[in-house]
Amino acid sequence: MRSPGSSSCPSDTPRVAAGEFYDYTARYGAMRDGDDKTLGERFDEILQEERVHMSEHTPGDGQHPGLIEEREYRELLESLGLTPLLSVPLIALSNGQTRRARIARAILRRPDIILLDEPLTGLDIESRDRLVHLLQSFKTSTTYSPSILSSYRLQEVVDHLHGSLKDVAPAFVSHIAFLEKDTFWAGPRDEFFGDFVKRHFKEGNTEVWANGFGTGSAGTPKGWKTREDAPLVVDLQGVNVVYQGKRKILDQISWQIRQGDRWHLKGQNGSGKTTLLSLITGDHPQSYVQKHLLLPPTFSPTSPQGFTPTLAHRKRIPTPVLKSSIGVLSPELFDAFPRREPGMSVWDAVQTGFGGVFVPAGEGVGMASVDDIFEDGKRDEVREWRVKRCWEVLEALGPNSWADKQVSQTPGEGASEATEAFAARPITSLTQGEQRVVLLMRALVGRAPLVILDEVWSGMEEGMINAVKAYFKSGRAFGDHQAVVVVTHWEEEVPWTREEGLQSFRLEKGYGKTE
Numbered sequence: 001m002r003s004p005g006s007s008s009c010p011s012d013t014p015r016v017a018a019g020e021f022y023d024y025t026a027r028y029g030a031m032r033d034g035d036d037k038t039l040g041e042r043f044d045e046i047l048q049e050e051r052v053h054m055s056e057h058t059p060g061d062g063q064h065p066g067l068i069e070e071r072e073y074r075e076l077l078e079s080l081g082l083t084p085l086l087s088v089p090l091i092a093l094s095n096g097q098t099r100r101a102r103i104a105r106a107i108l109r110r111p112d113i114i115l116l117d118e119p120l121t122g123l124d125i126e127s128r129d130r131l132v133h134l135l136q137s138f139k140t141s142t143t144y145s146p147s148i149l150s151s152y153r154l155q156e157v158v159d160h161l162h163g164s165l166k167d168v169a170p171a172f173v174s175h176i177a178f179l180e181k182d183t184f185w186a187g188p189r190d191e192f193f194g195d196f197v198k199r200h201f202k203e204g205n206t207e208v209w210a211n212g213f214g215t216g217s218a219g220t221p222k223g224w225k226t227r228e229d230a231p232l233v234v235d236l237q238g239v240n241v242v243y244q245g246k247r248k249i250l251d252q253i254s255w256q257i258r259q260g261d262r263w264h265l266k267g268q269n270g271s272g273k274t275t276l277l278s279l280i281t282g283d284h285p286q287s288y289v290q291k292h293l294l295l296p297p298t299f300s301p302t303s304p305q306g307f308t309p310t311l312a313h314r315k316r317i318p319t320p321v322l323k324s325s326i327g328v329l330s331p332e333l334f335d336a337f338p339r340r341e342p343g344m345s346v347w348d349a350v351q352t353g354f355g356g357v358f359v360p361a362g363e364g365v366g367m368a369s370v371d372d373i374f375e376d377g378k379r380d381e382v383r384e385w386r387v388k389r390c391w392e393v394l395e396a397l398g399p400n401s402w403a404d405k406q407v408s409q410t411p412g413e414g415a416s417e418a419t420e421a422f423a424a425r426p427i428t429s430l431t432q433g434e435q436r437v438v439l440l441m442r443a444l445v446g447r448a449p450l451v452i453l454d455e456v457w458s459g460m461e462e463g464m465i466n467a468v469k470a471y472f473k474s475g476r477a478f479g480d481h482q483a484v485v486v487v488t489h490w491e492e493e494v495p496w497t498r499e500e501g502l503q504s505f506r507l508e509k510g511y512g513k514t515e
């Protein structure tokens with residue numbers, strides 16, 4: 001019998017765990033039988049399950065908290081912005097929409113305790129406000145008032161953007177438990193901000209602020225006089241995506257991405273960011289039918305010089321070539337990456353980034369592909385560069401950079417013991433945050449002409465976030481020939497400023513515009 005006591009909303013891998021969304025490319029293709037269950041139908045099923053569960057118990061026996069009333073159900077959907085999505089198949093929901101649906105599902109069952117793991121991650125600003133408002137309303141509700149246990153990253157609780165200690169914790173939070181390495185503190189919110197935060201961050205723990213974005217040197221050195229001189233990496237003109245002949249998601253989008261560019265792709269949940277990026281990565285079937293969708297066709301095997309910036313239409317680029325031209329980390333990729341592949345180590349996972357593949361290809365640096373692709377004279381050089389590059393990213397983002405205060409070695413001088421041990425670990429033995437860092441290494445390792453970083457910080461611990469920020473700021477993470485697109489709903493997570501050359505592309509109601 002299920003426990004009526006609590007319900008939770010895990011921060012990630014929800015689609016896999018729930019069996020509701022298992023293959024991230026499936027959502028772009030034709031729906032298969034069983035894929036077309038709508039959000040409304042799923043909620044109806046849950047309510048029916050609750051009715052059955054209630055009928056098996058007498059009221060007051062403590063085994064069920066009572067069915068949600070019709071009016072409250074409607075209000076719940078409304079307050080999470082789900083009403084217009086009831087007729088949408090589960091598989092077609094965007095990330096933020098899925099997260100909101102999962103939170104509603106948890107609340108529908110009216111548990112006594114709700115566990116929320118980083119509930120604001122992946123939500124746009126409006127949805128974050130709506131959720132906080134909903135959780136706040138439970139405090140004064142006479143019909144349903146659950147206890148809420150919710151985890152947040154420090155930046156969602158303390159004003160991180162400005163490096164200040166201002167309390168920005170969501171309004172409904174009354175008590176805070178703080179966990180960091182060997183420090184544990186728990187108590188009322190006022191005491192946390194009144195005393196603990198100030199004391200804790202004064203006592204030598206200031207690096208959490210010092211490494212924030214906005215410090216250090218610019219990360220966008222460029223070898224071109226003006227941006228327009230830089231070669232194109234992606235060229236989209238008048239791109240459209242329509243579903244079922246009527247749902248227009250992208251309407252005449254034109255976007256040019258050039259070498260050295262740093263882009264922030266913006267837009268509310270469901271505005272089409274993932275769809276647009278899936279056209280660029282070639283995962284979306286409609287990428288083949290676009291009139292003008294030019295993508296980077298060339299391997300970038302050894303160095304920036306190895307890249308020839310000649311664009312080609314999606315139809316003309318073999319998928320493996322396109323995959324090796326674009327480094328990606330996204331929630332979809334995180335869910336789909338086959339980390340349970342028997343024996344897959346960190347090293348194996350990182351090196352799949354050279355080909356943008358999921359399965360390690362052979363021995364060593366997985367360079368079966370090297371033999372296939374490169375001529376005799378070039379193979380050794382390619383192998384050598386790839387091995388060196390794997391160690392570089394492992395050193396830069398491995399445990400030396402976030403686990404404790406050890407000073408990491410200069411990249412290229414060989415890997416430290418901690419890094420070697422980390423490289424050998426099975427990826428399944430890592431925490432979720434560690435797995436994210438490894439998949440970020442995978443996206444960066446090939447020095448691909450285009451790197452797409454979609455919500456890369458979610459699930460990472462504070463120390464990891466700071467290590468990644470520091471790496472991006474160091475100028476070593478990206479070469480001049482690389483273009484980077486960052487997707488996040490948090491401005492403070494974007495690693496560059498406008499002064500450093502950052503540009504923004506916003507999607508709204510199907511249209512796209514540069515800001």
Ligand SMILES: Nc1ncnc2c1ncn2[C@@H]1O[C@H](COP(=O)(O)OP(=O)(O)OP(=O)(O)O)[C@@H](O)[C@H]1O
Pocket residue numbers: 027028029088091092093094095096097122243244247249267268269270271272273274275276
């Ligand atoms: N196969 C499909 N059929 C119908 N609609 C779809 C399909 N796939 C996606 N959509 C819709 O396309 C819209 C855009 O989704 P997309 O995932 O691109 O949004 P997003 O901007 O990435 O959102 P988020 O910020 O939540 O990640 C959503 O409203 C989604 O429901």
